[in-house]
Amino acid sequence: MKNEEMIFASISIIAGFIVLSTLTWALIKYPSEQVGGERFVRDEITVIPDLVHFKPITIIIISAFVCWLCALEALREYVIKLPILAKRLIFISSCVIAFIFSYEVLWNFFMWASAHILNPNLPLDLLNHQFNPSMTYPKNFVYVTKLYSLILAISIYSIFFIYTNMEEKVFRRQK
DSSP: OOHHHHHHHHHHHHHHHHHHHHHHHHHHHOSOOSSBTGGGTSOOEEEETTTEEEOHHHHHHHHHHHHHHHHHHHTHHHHHTSOHHHHHHHHHHHHHHHHHHHHHHHHHHHHHHHHHHHOTTSOGGGOEEOOOTTOSSOEEHHHHHHHHHHHHHHHHHHHHHHHHTSOGGGTSOOO
């Protein structure tokens, strides 16, 4: 492994550790919840006293995104050597995932706004999805929207990453 790959791999491992430690902290602090994801939005974690603080879900999604990006960068040489068919399938899969989760993110923001209109006195962090009668376990909007945004961001970066590591002739129509 080259020095550059080692740096990216190390950053990825550190970011992954932050994700796991934040998940563990939240699961230990709140072993049960009435609304899906509320354990990840209840508290603020101070990063820099009196200046920077984040909800656990924010720390999780930022760290997970950094983990994914750096892992891909650490594996760049391996990805370059993948067969064109594998790269094209990854590219197409990432496009499908981006399409699905772009819809989900937009839908969540519209539902979140609707929930706020219906409950204007309830803090935004406490709003949850209760509008679907078939849903027996409501989900917190902050949690779900950030999680879906993470998946969308990962898929968009994956599209970019695969595209930049493909040969140009793959995208040109052969005559």
